[in-house]
Amino acid sequence: MRYDFCRFAGQGKDEIILFRAHRHPIRLISRIGQQLFMYLSLTFVVAIIGYVLTRAFNFPSDGALINIFYSFIFLALITTIMAAWSLWYRSLCIITDSRLVKIVPKGFFYSYTRELRLDGIKDTSFSYENFFHGLFNYGKLQVIGGGTFIVKYIPNPRDIHHYLTKLLRIIDAAKASSTKPIFPEFIPRPEWKGKGFKKTMPTS
Template sequence: MTKGSKFIPEFSGQREDEEILMVLNKHWYTIAMPLAKGIVIIFLSFLIPIWTGFMGTIFSYAAGAIVYYLWIMFWIGYILYEYYQWYRDKFIITDHRIIDIDQKGLFTRRVSEIELDRIQNVTYTVAGFFQTLFNFGTVTIQSAGNNELTLRQIADPATYQREITTLVKKVTEDEPVSAEELLAFIKDKRI
């Protein structure tokens, strides 16, 4: 994919010669639990008053109706907030670097990056029953200078660990020098 393609849009801070290879979100399981919690609470908020016959009593008082609607709006807001957090957390892998965008709240974002040619070690971890069952985990990338970038809760971490390792090898392997180039270099140094 190239810069600004319709499938992978360009991003703020993208370099002119940089090609986006992958854009990853956290695994769907990480958003499923908060969404399920919010949906169940909203559903029960509608269902329990109807079952108990309490709905009429709630709405006979204006304050009760207001509190009831605020309760529903709170949980709708909770669902939207959790989805926003999940959607805005991204991992962007380009042909030059890996970028981790962490959305912290509505108005705070932390961006970390590591150049591919600085990467020294890439490991992955799948820990626990649900991570094993749904195949998601953590990819940890270590660079020269002891910097570390952690891609948490991504789907199929083994595949992405292999992909990143392959990219690093492509970027860091030196082109072999031909005999002609070596002779030309030696001649240039003699003169």
């Protein structure tokens, strides 16, 4: 299975990961783009102000101070990019053979984790918030079961919605026949290639 070597905090010894995803990469790119635009704008504004003051009041131009300023901007930009990547990388949506898990980082040292057992899910839905969500195929997944469970900016929300629906049918059928459910591994539509879902063997 594609997730055999993936682990997460709190995962059971025999718990099988069926699906694991970060937020869509376009979210990371957009965050980095916003920060880059902000720092470039700040640099441009400060450069214009410095030029005007130098010309208007004959202030001396200190190359050392200019180099320090640009070095500070560069370090701040690199730090911001690394922080954005860290937050994106630690944001996870995981579906196992027993539960749905959402991990959202809160700063550098703390992550908020919420979970919902598969047999406690009552309903699922998905939505694309705008044109770009539909264009890049990412959106919001909403799961109801003892409260509302929302996962934002997740790739393939339509496929995940149908996948969860399929899991619920398998659970209901297993309960009716008093057997152990055999869950298929999630495969997004571009990778189906006419093979449908891959089934996983039950654990002992």
